[in-house]
Amino acid sequence: MKSIAECKTLVDCARYWEIAAAGRMCFTQPMGGGDANVKTWSWAEAIGEARRMAAYLKGIGLPEGSRIAICSKNCAYWLMADLAIWMAGHISVPIYPILTAELVRYTLTHSEASLLFVGKLDPVWQQMKNGVPAGLRTVAFPLAPQNDHESWTAIVRAHAPLEAIAACPRDATATIIYTSGSTGTPKGAEISFEAMHRGGKGLTAFLQSGPADRLFSYLPLAHAYERLVIQAHGLYAGAPVFFAESLDTFIHDLQRARPTLFASVPRLWVKFQQGVFQKIAPRKLDRLLAIPIVNRLVRKKILKQLGLDQVRVAASGSASIPVDVLQWYRRLGLELREAYGMTENLAYSHCSRAGRVRAGYVGNPYADVEQKISAEGEVLIKSPAMMKGYYKLPAENAHAFTTDGYLHTGDLGEIDDLGRLKITGRIKELFKTAKGEYVAPAPIENRLANHPLVEACYVTGSGCVQPYGVLMLSEAARETMSEGDGNALTARFEKLLEEVNQTLPAYEQLAFLVIAGDVWNTENGFLTPTLKIKRAVLEKTYGPMAQEWFSMQTPVVWWSSG
Secondary structure, eight states: OOOOOOOHHHHHHHHHHHTTTTSSEEEEEEOSSSSGEEEEEEEHHHHHHHHHHHHHHHHTOOOOEEEEEESSSSSHHHHHHHHHHHHTEEEEEEOOOOOOHHHHHHHHHHHOOOOEEEEEEEEHHHGGGGGGTTTOOEEEEESOOOSOSSHHHHHHHOOOOOOOOOOOOOOOOOOEEOOOOOOOOOOOOEEHHHHHHHHHHHHHHHHHHHTTTTEOOOOOSSHHHHHHIIIIIIHHHHOOEEEEEOTTHHHHHHHHHSEEEEEEOOOHHHHHHHHHHHHHHHHHHHHHHHHHHHHHHHHHHHHHTTOTTOOOOEOOOOOOOOOOHHHHHHHOOEEEEEOOGGGGTTHHHHHOOOOOOTOOOOOOEEEOOOEEEEEEEHHHHHETOOSSEEEHHHHHHHHHHHHOOOOEEEEEEEEESSSSSSEEEGGGGGEEESSSOOEEEHHHHHHHHHHHTTEEEEEOTTTSSSSSSEEEEOOOHHHHHHTTHHHHEEEEEEHHOOOOOOOOGGOOOOOOEEEEEEEOOOOTTTTTTTTBBBBHHHHHHHHHGGGHHHHHHSEEEEEEEO
């Protein structure tokens, strides 16, 4: 291969950079203990290590196309293991590193995994590992919790690099990515080598990226979005990837990386903003940004402290981001581009164009992606990175696509005159009130979530006279509560309720807001690993209280399960 353009798969891309950029940085991985213990791989070293692991996988006699699982937080070994699996002729199965034992068992048994790579994991692994079938062959990354598994390091030392790399036919399955299960049992989307390659190539063209860029990986690699942005795009563009050590060192790791391309979720963009406000009051910052001579220095200092001073493209995905947060970052010089995609199309679907960002819209489809709205208002997408289908679920596959090849997203949406898409809700999330009116909760939730005191929320009310909202307090609001200023918070939530209701038709107006005392997270099952709410869990938890809350006849209800 004389150029990256001649590569047909991501394995080809890896082999190209192994030679064309042999001595250039590929991965940078904190190994624990701060800056004194950071490991860097060149392209030749990283691909060479993947080849050595591939030789081991080839030598243990697994049938061609065996499923091999990876359960680890993001790290260089994750990406090298994935390449090794492909080079040996097998299929990778990512497992979210914060799943319950039950879901770990389901994923491993449903995919019929023959081997499991275990890596960098939190103490939650003590519960997760109970879902690993007895006797399953397991290989541990250097960053894995203490174990008696086969060692990655020992295996790599004992094997020569595999030369006869598997063919990797473009239409063959490269990976099975299981959905987050926000609406039920996870489904495994089969993504082909061609789909991953097309996604990486298309995103590289859209971002106009290359080896001079720097990527920072921390969103779950088990999710399609990170597989697209970090793995597929990184391998095609030849850009080095930096990893974080922990939440405690996150900003420091980001400062080390100083990425040129950075994508995140709304919750983190808001946390960055709140972190700045803890150091400088919003009003004071506004005054400084209004002074022309000072403005540039202040913006540069803030972005440098966040490690974002070299970012040329910043994106936000997974959920709608508050308008005021978009505007705040724009004042700092970062135009946050909202993005949209699904597991079923490797998240290769939509992203806002520079200078064409419209709040509440996820932007235009990529150049080789088609979009349309069905007669029922559903968003239909045709992407070159689309899945082949759901693994072992032929009945589901029959309903996943239209007769002309578009993916049923299950999302409701509308397209403006510039072709930008707005997601207005989920078809399955519509509920009917006692008055017979259908309510789409997502747009109302987005309005509520725009408030700085709200970390997460959901709107419900099936069979009730009016909908109502349940909110989880933001970290800042919880701190205010701990200081005993509950009355002030109640007044602010009453105002929020009034402001949101003024934007809604009568049948959608919220009867009240419930401020839940629970913290919703992935560990207790309220959120998916991609930080989306699990409506079924929320309904089971809070639904039985609806009648009592309505009887209180108050605009704001404070409620705790304790």
